[in-house]
Amino acid sequence: MSAILVVDDVPAMAEQYAYDLKRVGGYDALVAHSGREALDLLEREVVDCVILDLEMPGMDGFEVLRAMQRRGFQVPVLVYTGTGNYARCTEAIRLGARSFIDKAEPMERVVQEVEHALEQQRLTGQLAVLRDRLESEAPLVGASPAMQHLKDAIGRVAKIPSPVLVVGxxxxGKELVARELHRRGATPTGPFIALNAAAIPENLVEDELFGHERGAFTGAATLRTGAFEAASGGTLFLDEIGELPLAAQAKLLRVIEQRQITRLGGNRTVAVSARVVAATNRDLEAEVRAGRFREDVYYRLNVHVVRVPALRERLSDVPALVEHLLASTCARFGVRPKTVDPGALDCLMRYDWTRNNVRELRNVVERMIIATDSEAIGVEDIPADIREGAGPQRTPTGTVPSTFQALKAEAERQIIVAALEQNNWHITRTAQALGLADHASLLKIMRRHNISRG
Ligand SMILES: Nc1ncnc2c1ncn2[C@@H]1O[C@H](COP(=O)(O)OP(=O)(O)OP(=O)(O)O)[C@@H](O)[C@H]1O
Ligand SMILES: [Mg+2]
Incomplete structure (x- = not known):
């Protein structure tokens, strides 16, 4: 329900307006009898629209508008006036008022204006979301079986309102997956708010999550809504959930179960409709055993788990990823698009990327773009540590193998990796698919080629 603040020094006028706004528009209405009181309320309450009298003793409507501008309040303001002096109204618009109404106008008209202002505000919010999305729009690249599996999993849970845990x-690519869950979710035009528990000082986490009422602690001069409220009607992405302090975990659980929050230093509850997506690269079960993560929270989050595969489990995606990263990085750097020659690509496909997965690949691509002046990136442009770490099957120069033995070995390696990916790295199933005697034979070949899931 939207909350409208009516500011008028004549109490009867303000009360009447508030009453009519509730009756005709179905709004929550707040009343302030002076400019000071209005600013005070704006600092303490969540207000969606202000109806402001221009003529008031002391601090008048113009002063209020100026003060609102100074303090950065974004809430739309409709000014009203009984004087019919339109020059004054124009002046108010110049100071940031959305529009003006005459005190004599029927309430239906006023409600129409309010609705218009609220709608405009909603659109502004959506525009920001869309702009944000255009900028951060990053497709989940990859067509490997592991990636297909991931995309299926995303599709299955995207639409449900329950919390989802993304592990990997x-x-x-956990954050990318969280964004994809939002995009394919029930409220894709709603906000996507990300909060990284590891990046916030422990004593500020609850403030960031739940916000505070004015005066909740020293320095809390104004009401502040937290991430849960900001994400209302959209997705709240709780990154590095394993780092969340235990006390905040307890509160989080309560919010998820009751779908309402209490701001710090207050006792009124606010309904929240944010869908929670949490992510971690930790083994939460181990964290629970170690007493660092609450078991009840773990079980609540563990209902819908989306597992993001490591890059070494989907090496067949490396070419597509390299192409995507090359294009986007070259565009970002403003350099001519470059290509990677097959030998270099082959080398990148033999590396295990255990340190940082796709992010590591992205950084390597970036370094390669900088390292070469030519159009095509070759093996010699690959950072030495990657080239040397690329497994034992490499020919001395790291180029495409040329002897029959080397070609055969390379073909065998590729067949095995492809089959493993196809079967989700299930050893027995892969061995069967390849027509091998048993899983031990497969393991032996894998050892020979130094293939492992990690
Ligand atoms: N499938 C993919 N397609 C395209 N880009 C990807 C893919 N996966 C990851 N990336 C890119 O790799 C980088 C790391 O991804 P992201 O930040 O989502 O990883 P993360 O799992 O959240 O990492 P961390 O554990 O460090 O938080 C980002 O630049 C992201 O755009
Ligand atoms: Mg992340």
């Missing part, structure tokens, strides 16, 4: 190694 560092740099594997």
């Amino acid at each position: 190694e560092s740099g594997s």
